[in-house]
Amino acid sequence: MLIVDQLIVRRDRLSFQYHQQIQEGEIVAIQGVSGIGKSTLLEAIAGFAQITSGDIRWLGKSFVDLIPEQRPVSMLFQDNNLFEHLSIKQNLRFIDTEVAWSEVEKHALTLGVGEQLTKQPNALSGGQRQRVALLRTLLRPEPLILLDEPFSELDPATRATAASWSRQMAQQRNKTLMAVTHHNEDVEQLADRVIRLE
Amino acid sequence: MPNSVKPGSENGGKARPNKFMRLGQVLGWCSLAFMSGTTLLAFFGLLNFSGQGFDFGFLQDPYLWQIIEFTFIQAIFSAGLSLLFAWPVALALLHKRDSWHKRIFLSFCILCFVMPTLIVITGLVALLGHQGLVGRWMWEGWNLYGLTGILIAHVYLNFPFAVRCIYLQLQAIPASRWKLARQLKLSRWQRFRYLEWPSAQLVSWLATGFILVLCFNSFAVVLALGGGPQATTLEVAIYQALKYDFNIPEALILAWLQLILAGSLYLLVTTLGQLQWLGNLSQERKPLPSSGKFERLLYNLFYGIAWCVMVAPLIALLPKIFSQPLTENFWQAIVTPTMTSLVLAALATTIALGLAYLVLQPYRIARRLGTTTYIWIDGLASHALVIPAMVLSVGIFVFFIRKIDLDIYGMVFVCIINALVSVPFALSQLKGPLLNYDQSYRHLLSTLKLSRWQRFTVEWQFMKPAIRSATAFVAVLTLGDVAIYSIFGHQDFVTLPWLIYSYASTYRMTEAAMAAILLLIICSTVVAFLEYQRRPRSKKVC
Numbered sequence: 081m082l083i084v085d086q087l088i089v090r091r092d093r094l095s096f097q098y099h100q101q102i103q104e105g106e107i108v109a110i111q112g113v114s115g116i117g118k119s120t121l122l123e124a125i126a127g128f129a130q131i132t133s134g135d136i137r138w139l140g141k142s143f144v145d146l147i148p149e150q151r152p153v154s155m156l157f158q159d160n161n162l163f164e165h166l167s168i169k170q171n172l173r174f175i176d177t178e179v180a181w182s183e184v185e186k187h188a189l190t191l192g193v194g195e196q197l198t199k200q201p202n203a204l205s206g207g208q209r210q211r212v213a214l215l216r217t218l219l220r221p222e223p224l225i226l227l228d229e230p231f232s233e234l235d236p237a238t239r240a241t242a243a244s245w246s247r248q249m250a251q252q253r254n255k256t257l258m259a260v261t262h263h264n265e266d267v268e269q270l271a272d273r274v275i276r277l278e
Numbered sequence: 279m280p281n282s283v284k285p286g287s288e289n290g291g292k293a294r295p296n297k298f299m300r301l302g303q304v305l306g307w308c309s310l311a312f313m314s315g316t317t318l319l320a321f322f323g324l325l326n327f328s329g330q331g332f333d334f335g336f337l338q339d340p341y342l343w344q345i346i347e348f349t350f351i352q353a354i355f356s357a358g359l360s361l362l363f364a365w366p367v368a369l370a371l372l373h374k375r376d377s378w379h380k381r382i383f384l385s386f387c388i389l390c391f392v393m394p395t396l397i398v399i400t401g402l403v404a405l406l407g408h409q410g411l412v413g414r415w416m417w418e419g420w421n422l423y424g425l426t427g428i429l430i431a432h433v434y435l436n437f438p439f440a441v442r443c444i445y446l447q448l449q450a451i452p453a454s455r456w457k458l459a460r461q462l463k464l465s466r467w468q469r470f471r472y473l474e475w476p477s478a479q480l481v482s483w484l485a486t487g488f489i490l491v492l493c494f495n496s497f498a499v500v501l502a503l504g505g506g507p508q509a510t511t512l513e514v515a516i517y518q519a520l521k522y523d524f525n526i527p528e529a530l531i532l533a534w535l536q537l538i539l540a541g542s543l544y545l546l547v548t549t550l551g552q553l554q555w556l557g558n559l560s561q562e563r564k565p566l567p568s569s570g571k572f573e574r575l576l577y578n579l580f581y582g583i584a585w586c587v588m589v590a591p592l593i594a595l596l597p598k599i600f601s602q603p604l605t606e607n608f609w610q611a612i613v614t615p616t617m618t619s620l621v622l623a624a625l626a627t628t629i630a631l632g633l634a635y636l637v638l639q640p641y642r643i644a645r646r647l648g649t650t651t652y653i654w655i656d657g658l659a660s661h662a663l664v665i666p667a668m669v670l671s672v673g674i675f676v677f678f679i680r681k682i683d684l685d686i687y688g689m690v691f692v693c694i695i696n697a698l699v700s701v702p703f704a705l706s707q708l709k710g711p712l713l714n715y716d717q718s719y720r721h722l723l724s725t726l727k728l729s730r731w732q733r734f735t736v737e738w739q740f741m742k743p744a745i746r747s748a749t750a751f752v753a754v755l756t757l758g759d760v761a762i763y764s765i766f767g768h769q770d771f772v773t774l775p776w777l778i779y780s781y782a783s784t785y786r787m788t789e790a791a792m793a794a795i796l797l798l799i800i801c802s803t804v805v806a807f808l809e810y811q812r813r814p815r816s817k818k819v820c
Contacts, residue, residue, distance in 0.1 A: 126721075126724075126725060127724065128721050128724070147724070148721070148724035148725060149724050149727050153725065154725060155721075155725045157721060157722065157725075160718045160719060160721070160722055161722060163719060163722070163736055163739075163740070164718075165739050165740045166736065166739060174726045174728065174732070220726075
């Protein structure tokens with residue numbers, strides 16, 4: 081279980097308070113009005129926000145004092161998810177050595193980016209880049225997956241494909257997934273439960 | 279609410295450097311210590327020479343005041359004239375469509391600015407000397423040597439730099455302002471007054487100040503085209519006191535004066551702002567108001583004249599090399615200096631880039647942690663800009679003269695000092711991309727949990743163009759060094775610029791021209807490589 085215990089996070093002179101519990105293998109969507117602190121919650125769990133007090137525990141172990149590199153977290157940011165100077169293939173090589181390349185190619189085809197692997201990121205559209213980053217985030221070995229507006233640049237059809245693929249992957253690989261989204265369709269296709277921040 | 283920040287939080291611990299970063303940090307501080315230590319040795323050398331102390335009586339010498347006066351006059355005129363010629367050319371470039379010759383012209387501006395001065399000097403002598411292509415047709419009493427020649431050479435070397443600085447600012451004027459100017463039907467003068475001048479005003483003064491500092495520190499030009507009490511600068515006087523008269527107390531006084539004056543000038547200029555002259559040129563077509571016939575004619579005239587001025591001294595080298603056959607001895611004599619220059623440039627560039635990259639490790643960590651330490655690191659790493667290479671060389675020369683056989687180890691010092699004075703230039707090329715890299719990928723690198731080797735390869739691939747660009751920039755600066763070599767150089771290891779100087783000063787113009795062309799080819803190749811590295815990459819499609 082992931083426990084966010086009385087966590088207070090400071091960002092730009094604002095303080096956000098969180099207290100949540102998420103079951104192992106659960107998929108939750110995080111919703112709330114802009115500025116309420118949805119992305120800040122993900123960044124705090126990933127280790128990129130300034131925590132004033134509180135704790136974050138995964139399977140009973142606190143990781144609030146760990147640096148991001150040591151946390152059991154794989155995160156998709158709103159931007160800067162791909163190294164622009166490396167090819168898509170090179171970017172995807174950072175998944176995990178245990179995942180066979182043929183499997184990566186198969187999933188890339190499912191997400192409609194199978195033809196883009198030899199290209200540079202700047203030759204891809206925003207939606208294609210987002211799907212490549214999504215692919216890498218979900219195939220990484222960490223058990224906790226954090227997605228910050230993962231489908232924001234996708235059209236409705238691709239959005240549905242990406243959401244159902246994400247759900248399938250999370251279930252198959254026993255991931256605990258938290259996704260920030262403004263769209264109710266994403267919630268329906270992806271999540272088991274919604275957390276509304278107020 | 280508790281005020282303390284958890285140790286693992288962003289500012290409290292997550293941004294803490296890991297072991298690998300700490301090693302880089304330590305090596306970076308060691309590099310800074312090495313650079314600062316060398317400067318301190320130079321100061322120690324400048325303060326005292328075997329207890330001989332300073333010859334303060336020299337400060338009363340009218341010869342000294344004549345030198346200072348000339349140093350200022352030539353620098354002020356050189357800077358003023360460079361700016362005066364640069365503005366019309368920059369305006370002409372702004373109003374000319376993008377074309378292959380315009381792009382070559384702008385690359386050529388870089389070449390002219392970084393070109394070893396002895397190529398220009400040889401070219402100017404071949405063009406405007408008594409027997410030169412144009413010089414022989416000049417009026418009675420025309421003399422290239424003295425203030426005239428120094429000003430011509432300085433303007434040639436520096437006005438292309440001013441052109442690039444001003445043009446970069448002019449092309450950055452937003453399209454919306456040009457649209458507004460057209461809609462308001464502004465006259466040519468009004469466009470200059472309200473659009474062009476305000477956008478490039480600051481950069482004009484900065485470029486003038488920077489050129490003034492460069493000309494104040496000019497050595498090779500004044501050594502070759504000046505001379506005598508009427509046309510000697512502080513740098514040349516230091517060299518003469520040290521190498522001809524072996525009057526170390528006098529050299530020390532001159533070096534201190536040069537340091538105080540040139541350093542103050544540099545600090546004054548840098549407080550006004552920073553110059554952008556190597557920035558990428560936009561190829562976006564702006565909705566500029568259409569020019570009238572006369573205006574277009576003027577632009578073409580300025581553009582054409584600028585081309586002629588920049589090409590003429592280099593073209594003038596060609597007839598010189600065919601004026602008489604070159605002996606086999608010449609070809610044998612040129613091989614070793616060429617190799618010496620190349621090896622020297624390669625070593626100094628490697629050291630300069632290594633030091634710069636290491637210094638950037640504590641710098642980037644300080645930026646990441648949000649501490650002000652980065653300001654100190656930046657200042658320490660760039661301190662060589664305030665200290666003229668000649669002053670640094672003299673200090674170290676005096677410090678080591680009784681301790682080390684400088685005839686044997688002189689070239690080691692040439693290499694190290696060239697590297698040290700080049701570090702700020704390498705830093706200027708590497709700092710921006712590295713900070714950009716950290717800013718863009720810091721979180722991604724953490725979340726991907728890359729190994730040290732993976733982190734290194736990803737960063738290396740990102741930084742490769744900037745490293746290549748810095749390599750080319752530093753290499754071409756080092757290839758042209760004359761000042762440092764003049765203090766530590768040895769006849770067994772003559773460099774190509776010094777060989778050119780030796781030929782030119784003994785009126786062997788055919789050999790000087792040929793050696794200058796060879797150096798020009800080497801430098802042009804390096805600059806072409808620099809431009810290739812800086813070219814805009816493919817654009818995003820969507």
